[in-house]
Amino acid sequence: MTTETKATEADPRELAAIEEASIALDQAEPEEILRWAIDRYGEGLTLACSFGGISGMVLMDMVQNLAPSTEVFYLDTDYLFPETYEMVDTAKAKWVGANIVGYRTDVSTEEQARIHGANLWERDPDLCCEIRKVEPNRRALDGKAAWISGLRRDQSTDRGSTPAVQWDAKFGLVKVNPLINWDEKKVWAYIFKHSVPYNPLHDRGYPSIGCTNCTKPVKPGDDPRSGRWSGMDKDECGLHTAP
Numbered sequence: 482m483t484t485e486t487k488a489t490e491a492d493p494r495e496l497a498a499i500e501e502a503s504i505a506l507d508q509a510e511p512e513e514i515l516r517w518a519i520d521r522y523g524e525g526l527t528l529a530c531s532f533g534g535i536s537g538m539v540l541m542d543m544v545q546n547l548a549p550s551t552e553v554f555y556l557d558t559d560y561l562f563p564e565t566y567e568m569v570d571t572a573k574a575k576w577v578g579a580n581i582v583g584y585r586t587d588v589s590t591e592e593q594a595r596i597h598g599a600n601l602w603e604r605d606p607d608l609c610c611e612i613r614k615v616e617p618n619r620r621a622l623d624g625k626a627a628w629i630s631g632l633r634r635d636q637s638t639d640r641g642s643t644p645a646v647q648w649d650a651k652f653g654l655v656k657v658n659p660l661i662n663w664d665e666k667k668v669w670a671y672i673f674k675h676s677v678p679y680n681p682l683h684d685r686g687y688p689s690i691g692c693t694n695c696t697k698p699v700k701p702g703d704d705p706r707s708g709r710w711s712g713m714d715k716d717e718c719g720l721h722t723a724p
């Protein structure tokens with residue numbers, strides 16, 4: 482196993498390796514993509530798991546099977562559902578010794594309200610996400626060579642062409658997307674087959690779970706992500722958008 486160091490900007494040789502891997506792994510199964518990333522980046526690899534979505538829980542289970550010392554991080558926005566915080570405890574109990582780390586902003590909710598006014602998410606959700614998600618995400622990735630995301634091609638038009646491996650210019654490291662070829666049905670099938678715990682809000686009409694302020698339940702058959710930032714011109718938190 483080799484451990485690559487993080488480049489502050491895209492190294493041409495690394496870009497070439499990413500391009501080659503992305504083509505070779507384009508139709509690969511998640512475990513194959515994960516294995517490639519573990520072999521290449523070793524301890525320089527970290528998994529983003531929100532403990533809200535089912536994709537993250539599947540990746541958590543796979544990573545625990547393949548390389549259990551891999552860091553798993555979540556972003557504590559201070560506005561997560563109680564069920565999501567409980568999922569962190571559930572995961573720690575199931576995967577004893579798992580390297581689960583929470584990252585949160587230094588800006589308290591009170592301080593944010595004092596500086597930017599109450600309910601910032603209603604007026605400027607991009608700024609709120611920048612403070613409570615993007616900045617902590619940057620710290621979580623600092624010093625890492627690559628991160629694993631739960632992005633799937635079936636989730637939205639924008640995500641339809643997501644590669645297996647890519648250079649993440651926003652955060653300055655490699656991003657690995659093992660679930661690109663799976664749809665929601667396959668993810669649920671894995672969850673039930675392997676008895677992977679999942680956020681109970683999924684059974685209460687929340688197919689996509691973020692902060693309490695910006696997540697609503699959706700009706701059966703509706704776009705699963707339509708409950709996120711409902712009524713606003715926003716459908717991404719900024720972690721997976723170009724700089």
Ligand code: SF4
Nearest residue numbers: 602606609610692695
């Ligand atoms: S999802 Fe909403 S409350 Fe959470 S950080 Fe983004 S704007 Fe703020």
